[in-house]
Amino acid sequence: MLDAAEWGIVALSLKVGGVAMAVTLPIAFALAWLLARVRFPGKVVVDAAIHLPLVVPPVVTGWLLLLAFGPNGPIGAWLQDWFGVTVLFRWTGAAIAAGVMALPLMVRAMRISIEAVDRRLENAARTLGAGPWRVFWTLTLPLSVPGVLAGAVLGFARSIGEFGATITFVSNVPGETQTLPLAIYSALQQPGADALVWRLSCVSVGLSLIALIASELLTRRAGRGLRVL
Amino acid sequence: MSFEIDIEKRLGDAHVALTLDAGDGATVLFGPSGIGKSSVLNMIAGLFRPDRGRIAVDGETLFGNGIDVPPERRRAGYVFQDARLFPHMRVRANLLYGAGREHDAFEEQIGFLGIGHLLDRWPRTLSGGEAQRVAIGRALLSHPRFLLLDEPLSSLDRARREEVLVAIEHVRDVLKLPILMVTHDPAEAERIGTRVVRM
Numbered sequence: 001m002l003d004a005a006e007w008g009i010v011a012l013s014l015k016v017g018g019v020a021m022a023v024t025l026p027i028a029f030a031l032a033w034l035l036a037r038v039r040f041p042g043k044v045v046v047d048a049a050i051h052l053p054l055v056v057p058p059v060v061t062g063w064l065l066l067l068a069f070g071p072n073g074p075i076g077a078w079l080q081d082w083f084g085v086t087v088l089f090r091w092t093g094a095a096i097a098a099g100v101m102a103l104p105l106m107v108r109a110m111r112i113s114i115e116a117v118d119r120r121l122e123n124a125a126r127t128l129g130a131g132p133w134r135v136f137w138t139l140t141l142p143l144s145v146p147g148v149l150a151g152a153v154l155g156f157a158r159s160i161g162e163f164g165a166t167i168t169f170v171s172n173v174p175g176e177t178q179t180l181p182l183a184i185y186s187a188l189q190q191p192g193a194d195a196l197v198w199r200l201s202c203v204s205v206g207l208s209l210i211a212l213i214a215s216e217l218l219t220r221r222a223g224r225g226l227r228v229l
Numbered sequence: 230m231s232f233e234i235d236i237e238k239r240l241g242d243a244h245v246a247l248t249l250d251a252g253d254g255a256t257v258l259f260g261p262s263g264i265g266k267s268s269v270l271n272m273i274a275g276l277f278r279p280d281r282g283r284i285a286v287d288g289e290t291l292f293g294n295g296i297d298v299p300p301e302r303r304r305a306g307y308v309f310q311d312a313r314l315f316p317h318m319r320v321r322a323n324l325l326y327g328a329g330r331e332h333d334a335f336e337e338q339i340g341f342l343g344i345g346h347l348l349d350r351w352p353r354t355l356s357g358g359e360a361q362r363v364a365i366g367r368a369l370l371s372h373p374r375f376l377l378l379d380e381p382l383s384s385l386d387r388a389r390r391e392e393v394l395v396a397i398e399h400v401r402d403v404l405k406l407p408i409l410m411v412t413h414d415p416a417e418a419e420r421i422g423t424r425v426v427r428m
Contacts, residue, residue: 120309120311120313121313121315121316123276123300124307124309124313124315125315125326126275126276126299126300126301127274127275127276127300127301127303127305127306127307127368127371128301128326128327128367128368128371129301129302129304129327129329129371129372130301130326130327131299131301138315138326139315142317143316143317
């Protein structure tokens with residue numbers, strides 16, 4: 001079984017993945033809604049930009065985050081001046097990297113579930129006296145919830161597996177930014193750490209499998225919930 | 230109560246136009262499928278925007294002269310061809326969706342629909358006739374000024390049609406709510422219509 005330090009790695013991974021998912025969730029939902037429901041000029045560019053982390057080499061994404069959040073970067077300088085904090089070499093930075101990498105997957109899943117909400121039901125609600133906000137809260141959101149959760153769980157799975165952007169952006173600091181994949185990578189560099197690699201890899205595969213099964217079950221639920229009489 | 234409707238809209242290759250002045254009772258828009266009857270109801274409900282024209286109910290302009298009242302403020306009780314019940318809400322929540330706070334006596338108000346035993350059911354467990362009666366109840370409880378019925382019987386078998394026809398007659402004769410109904414069935418048109426308008 002795992003020792004205390006290894007449980008610490010698992011706990012850190014879950015914390016980074018959980019925070020990344022929680023912070024990215026509303027952003028991903030807003031973007032998914034925008035792409036599913038609003039026509040605006042430049043939509044195709046916004047759509048492509050959101051999907052960039054899926055296709056750009058993760059090391060490039062990590063480097064761009066470093067530029068943005070570094071001491072001289074626009075966001076990094078702002079965080080330092082206003083709050084006196086930096087995300088470099090911190091678990092918060094790892095969560096940012098994980099969230100950015102998970103964003104496209106989450107937006108895709110959520111967009112599909114929002115597009116699947118029957119607009120005719122929303123029209124019926126309007127004729128019953130519901131304004132656009134009430135329609136959103138009582139129909140659009142609840143009817144897309146299973147798909148939204150499926151996207152969130154998928155994003156969480158992606159987050160705890162994040163490697164390239166994380167190691168480039170916040171390095172590989174044990175106890176701070178060393179999540180499961182980074183710890184496995186470090187163990188691979190040490191001679192005689194095969195057993196550790198095995199143990200951490202098994203945990204990693206197990207967590208991903210659980211998340212994917214949960215996501216799949218939620219997606220099926222979404223299909224059932226949207227069946228309209 | 231009166232409807233004053235004079236609208237035009239181009240939908241693809243089709244041109245939908247209707248001029249109508251109608252008073253109390255049930256006005257039936259009658260004509261073959263695909264002629265734009267449902268589009269007319271959508272325009273009256275505010276879900277479609279006419280290219281030009283005017284829609285007024287009881288002298289109040291809902292559309293025209295720079296006015297375009299949003300659907301949620303038109304108070305049109307709209308019963309669609311497919312009941313469009315909200316699948317994630319039980320029958321009771323569906324019925325009360327548009328009812329606002331005053332719904333203490335809602336079961337009495339819609340007692341004539343015979344759906345009191347369905348209140349705790351999910352929409353997917355209802356028969357077509359039950360669903361359509363719930364849809365009528367939901368529209369009636371939203372405090373409508375008039376009722377729009379879009380082929381409300383077309384998806385039902387003969388026995389279920391009779392249930393719904395009786396309910397519509399009750400709305401027309403007892404509740405005395407003005408009705409604008411679309412159908413392509415001459416027997417329905419004759420039975421429900423105080424007046425029949427051919428499109």
